[in-house]
Amino acid sequence: MAGDDGGTAEATLDWYGCATFRLTVGELVVFLDAYIDRFPGAPGPDVRTDDIDRADWIVIGHSHFDHLWGAERIARRTGATIIGSHETIRIMEREGVPDDQLLPVSGGERIRLSADVTVAVYPSLHSSVWTHQFPASDEACLGDLWLTYQERQVRQAERPPATGLAGLSPQMLAHFQLSNQHPRGDGGALLYLFETSQGRLLFQDTSGHWSGILRDLRPDVAILAATGRPTIDGEPIQGSLADFITRQAQLLHPARVILSHHDDFLPGRTIPADIGPIRAALARAAPRTELIELTYTSGYPPFAKS
Helix, strand or coil: CCCCCCCCCCEEEEEEECCEEEEEECCEEEEECCCCCCCCCCCCCCCCHHHCCCCCEEECCCCCHHHHCCHHHHHHHHCCEEEECHHHHHHHHHCCCCHHHEEECCCCCEEEEECCEEEEEEECCCCCCCCCCCCCCCCCECCCCCCCHHHHHHHHHHCCCCCCCCCCCHHHHHHHHHHCCCCCCCCCCEEEEEECCCCEEEECCCCEECHHHHCCCCCCEEEEECCCCCEECCEECCECHHHHHHHHHHHHCCCEEEEECCCCCCECCECCCCHHHHHHHHHHHCCCCEEECCCECCCECCCCCC
8 A cells, every 4th residue: 555745745764784675754664675684793873673553655676585584574564565577577476475565676667656656676796696795895806708697507506615614603593594595696786766755866776787778867866785796787897886876876967875785784795885995986076965874763864865
């Protein structure tokens, strides 16, 4: 069931860790991804998925556990409609979410969420997980170009620690087993552009894009993923994560950038992004774009005038 944004109510954005946010516009509540239950010791708000009792919509960027796991419980409890790739919807159907709460998309759709809020869906790309999984934000990654899909699969299978679950702590193993919904890859990454009476908000939950799509979107605020080795137009970036965020800012021209997926969501396995080089690169190449560092569940007003 979609809420009513009330026309003039201020929008707020709450970050729940990793790439999960809650966008509230008046009475309308939209979750951007749904991975809320933290691995023990991971930073984040003192909130669990089972604490969420209000949601009208859930948009899912891709089908990996650290984005999708939890959406099924939120949807069953609140009646929220899940928007996501056909793979995301397949998994949610298997998890027992009713068909009338599932909306499969692949890019090109525009969906009305309330009287004054719509969201447009665009195809995107996942980060290059078959190369460097967590390089430093200023580390220049080079090479790995023009490989076939099969060659990439071989690279990923050979790259530690992707060679299996051996050596993981019992806590990490339990978390992976509990959250594993057996996706067929990432399911096809998606971008979401929200249009409200106050402004336009872009949501991205993994570091990849098609340049021809990004350059025409023009959001006021862009949530951009800062993790892994990014993918640009089908190939891994020849440069750093900081370079990638800067290139996206130059394509999008947002007034503000908010980072996602940059915290230490799996301590012992993940490496949080160093924001310093990203901030410096933006200041040099996109000085009109302000970098916002959110704290967890802070109720940030993304469209408020500076």
